[in-house]
Amino acid sequence: MSIIDLEGIYTAYEGGDKPVIRGLSLSVKSGEYLVIGGPNSAGKTTLLESINALVRITHGSATVCGLDLRRYGNEVRRKVGYVIQNFYFDPFTPFTVEEVVMMGRYGKMGLLKRPSRSDREAASEAIRLLGIEDLASKTIGTLSGGQQQKTMIAHNIAKEPEVLMLDEPFSNLDFSAREYLQGVFKSVAKKGTPILLVSHAFDGLPDIRVHLVVMNKGRITYDGICEAGEVESIIRKESGGGLRCSSF
Numbered sequence: 015m016s017i018i019d020l021e022g023i024y025t026a027y028e029g030g031d032k033p034v035i036r037g038l039s040l041s042v043k044s045g046e047y048l049v050i051g052g053p054n055s056a057g058k059t060t061l062l063e064s065i066n067a068l069v070r071i072t073h074g075s076a077t078v079c080g081l082d083l084r085r086y087g088n089e090v091r092r093k094v095g096y097v098i099q100n101f102y103f104d105p106f107t108p109f110t111v112e113e114v115v116m117m118g119r120y121g122k123m124g125l126l127k128r129p130s131r132s133d134r135e136a137a138s139e140a141i142r143l144l145g146i147e148d149l150a151s152k153t154i155g156t157l158s159g160g161q162q163q164k165t166m167i168a169h170n171i172a173k174e175p176e177v178l179m180l181d182e183p184f185s186n187l188d189f190s191a192r193e194y195l196q197g198v199f200k201s202v203a204k205k206g207t208p209i210l211l212v213s214h215a216f217d218g219l220p221d222i223r224v225h226l227v228v229m230n231k232g233r234i235t236y237d238g239i240c241e242a243g244e245v246e247s248i249i250r251k252e253s254g255g256g257l258r259c260s261s262f
């Protein structure tokens with residue numbers, strides 16, 4: 015069953031004079047591990063933001079988790095986990111890691127409600143899964159970039175989303191943390207929740223067949239199933255090989 019169904023969509027940022035996504039169609043099924051690659055400014059982040067109803071879809075049809083994205087954006091956002099590419103926490107941000115992870119439950123429990131036992135269990139399980147138990151009582155603004163990244167991933171896993179979207183989730187992480195997290199994402203997909211991963215680094219992809227989409231200039235230029243080990247070469251080929259370093 016398709017969890018995401020996009021048919022010929024165009025999306026534009028407020029005030030933008032041209033659409034960024036141009037006539038894109040994509041279907042993502044339950045349990046798929048979707049890798050989205052392509053050159054800088056191809057529209058990869060914009061695609062994730064469109065699926066999360068953060069950028070306006072001007073043309074085409076879009077269904078996410080069975081809901082019409084153009085009408086039910088708020089409801090879709092409650093069902094989708096989205097770890098954004100760049101975030102910044104002021105060093106004085108007054109929330110602890112435990113509180114930030116629990117905020118992932120707000121969509122289910124409602125604001126200003128006491129967390130139920132299942133909310134507490136989901137938050138502690140996410141903290142355990144990310145291996146950040148020792149940080150639970152620290153305020154988020156005092157942590158390193160990698161520790162903040164893990165906290166935001168735990169926040170989104172505690173949400174128990176129907177789709178988990180990750181934009182460059184490995185950017186601040188060391189090699190072993192990247193490998194470990196790939197295993198976490200693989201097990202999330204195995205339980206049926208599709209993973210949508212935007213990345214430029216594919217060395218630690220889990221050893222499974224993945225759904226690969228390559229984008230360029232707001233369009234999909236490749237859409238197929240391949241082995242994880244083939245991802246980088248397909249992206250290189252589709253992106254025209256990229257820049258080469260000539261002799262200095």
Ligand SMILES: Nc1ncnc2c1ncn2[C@@H]1O[C@H](COP(=O)(O)OP(=O)(O)OP(=O)(O)O)[C@@H](O)[C@H]1O
Pocket residue numbers: 027028030034052053054055056057058059060061
């Ligand atoms: N908030 C915004 N307002 C207007 N245009 C934007 C905005 N964010 C991105 N764009 C434009 O949309 C295009 C696609 O950007 P996007 O961030 O989606 O690319 P990307 O493929 O994720 O790139 P990268 O690999 O560099 O992160 C770019 O031309 C960018 O300038």
